[in-house]
Amino acid sequence: MCFLTRSIILLMALALTAGCERQDAPPLDQQLYVWQRQWTPAHDAALRDSRADFSTLRVLALQxxxxxxxxxxRIDPALLKRDGRPVIAVVRLDGQLKSLDQEEVTAQIRQVISDWQKQGLNLAGVEIDHDAGNARLPAYREFLAHLREALPTSLPLSITALPSWLDSRELPALxxxxxxxxxxxxxxxDPRRGLFDAEQARQWAKAWSRITTKPFYLALPAYGVALLPSSGGAPVVESEVTLEREGLRRELLADPQSLRTLGIELRTDPPQHLAGLIWFRLPLANDRRxxxxxxxxxxxxxxxxxxxLQLKLSADNGLYDIGISNQGNLDRAWPERLTLGVSGCEGADALAGYALQQSPDLLTFxxxxxxxxxxxxxxAIGWARCAHIDQGGSNVHP
Incomplete structure (x- = not known):
């Protein structure tokens, strides 16, 4: 009996020890794509303010x-050097290219590597972004094998990948x-179906983890686009650059709440080999999408x-500037309507984007x-010259 008791105690102790030694999955790395083709002074603040949360910058280098x-x-190498984070040079090879000239592409990439290293950047890798169709994956694999041989062994090589490749038997070799x-x-x-589907992303990530034996990342959206009508049927997509086209724009935006939930789930129970999340893209102060x-x-x-959302009033001798501010951490749409209780108004007007309706005791924007x-x-929403505006009797309507 005593032997049996000691055995049970020993087994329980081993189980507890194993439980103590079990470690949670390491936190997922968080990185950023920097995708602007022309850098501006706004990059300075964006890089500075992103440094605490994102470990690595994947910077568009060549197309x-x-x-x-x-x-x-046209990057700003001085800003990147001062930032100091690891930089991965992203080379975009358009999927509509008829073929990839191995020698020409390799020479272009090696020149970028040489230039960036001479500028003192913390170059930590090269990424190829090529949306090859499944039929062209064998040729793409040959190109990547050639490029891997031509690059320094100390410089990691990565690729942007499409979920459609999951249907190809060429994927493991690639x-x-x-x-x-x-x-x-x-x-x-089809962008008409939205920019992002969280459940579909989970399924793709799980499927990818069953095929790859190497680290992989998920590229997640933090942006929006506009869809414009076209005579051909499929809509024209407007992104960073405004297109000179007529027609009503339908705005699509990735939902922050959905992506927050996905991020929490992936950190809690990551698919095998998932190393991190890469957000597209670094936003600048004037980035409207x-x-x-x-x-x-x-x-x-x-x-x-x-x-x-909060109503903002500033008064100067009876002249009120009327505006709104967002004190939260979530972007949101302009409010549909603002109503202000007023008295003794001599004049008022709305600014661009709003219309004003006025009665003796109420302004409605x-x-x-x-x-x-x-x-x-x-x-800013508008202005009014009034004897009094009752901020307590004013409302911001969603």
């Missing part, structure tokens, strides 16, 4: 387009040629998201078009 040749992104992959789970199908950096940082951390108020931002 090749059919009939247009090569185009270098992934064997690179050190890691970045599975793009946003805007991969990206989340604000405040919202992006909150989503990446898994913070509770909330927008807090009504939204005319869509717009977003970034977290931490503010916007």
């Amino acid at each position: 090749a387009f059919p009939n247009a040749g090569w185009s270098r992104a 992934l064997s040629t690179v050190d890691s992959s970045v599975l793009q789970v946003h805007a991969v199908s 990206a989340w604000s950096l405040t919202t992006l940082r909150a989503v990446a951390r898994g913070d509770v998201l909330d927008s807090q 009504t939204r005319l078009r869509d717009g977003r108020l970034p977290a931490g931002g503010q916007r």
Whole structure:
């Protein structure tokens, strides 16, 4: 009996020890794509304010387009050097290219590597972004094998990958040629169906983890686009650059709440080999189709998201400037309507984007078009010259 008791105690102790030694999965790395083709002074603040939450910058370096040749992104190497984070040079090879000239592409990439290293950048890898169709994956694999041989062994090589490749028997061989992959789970199908489907992204990530034996990342959206009608049927997509086209724009925006939930789930129960999340893209202060950096940082951390709209009044000798501010960490749409209780008004008017209706004791500002108020931002709505505005009797309506 005593022997049996000691055995049970020993087994329980071993079980407890094993439980104590079991470690949680390491936190997922968080990185950023820097995708602007022309850098501006706004990059300074964006890089500085993103440093605490994102470990690595994947920077658009070079692009090749059919009939247009090569185009270098005009980065600011001094800013990148001062930032100090590891930098991965991203080379975009358009999927419509008829073929990849191995020698020409390799020479272009080696030149970028040489230039960036001479500029003192913390170059930590090269990423190839090429949306090859499944039929062209064997040729793409040959190109990547050639490139891997031509690059320094100390410089990791990664690729951006499409979920459609999961249907190809060539995928394992393709992934064997690179050190890691970045599975793009946003805007991969008809944009009219939305930019992102969280459940679909989970399924793709699980499927990818069963095929790859190397680290992989998920590329997640932190941006929006506009869809414009076209005579051909399929809509024209407007992103960072405004297109000179007529027609009503339908705005699509990745939902921060959905992506926050996905991020928490992936950190809690990550698929095998998932190394981190890469957000597209670093937002600048004037970026009208990206989340604000405040919202992006909150989503990446898994913070509770909330927008807090407040009426802002500033008075000078009876002249009131009327505006709104967003004191939360979540970007949100301009409010549909603002009502202000007033008395003794001599004049008032709305600013662009709003219309004014006025009665002796009420000013009503009504939204005319869509717009977003970034977290931490503010916007002027109109002005009024009144004896009194009752801020307690004023309301911001969603």
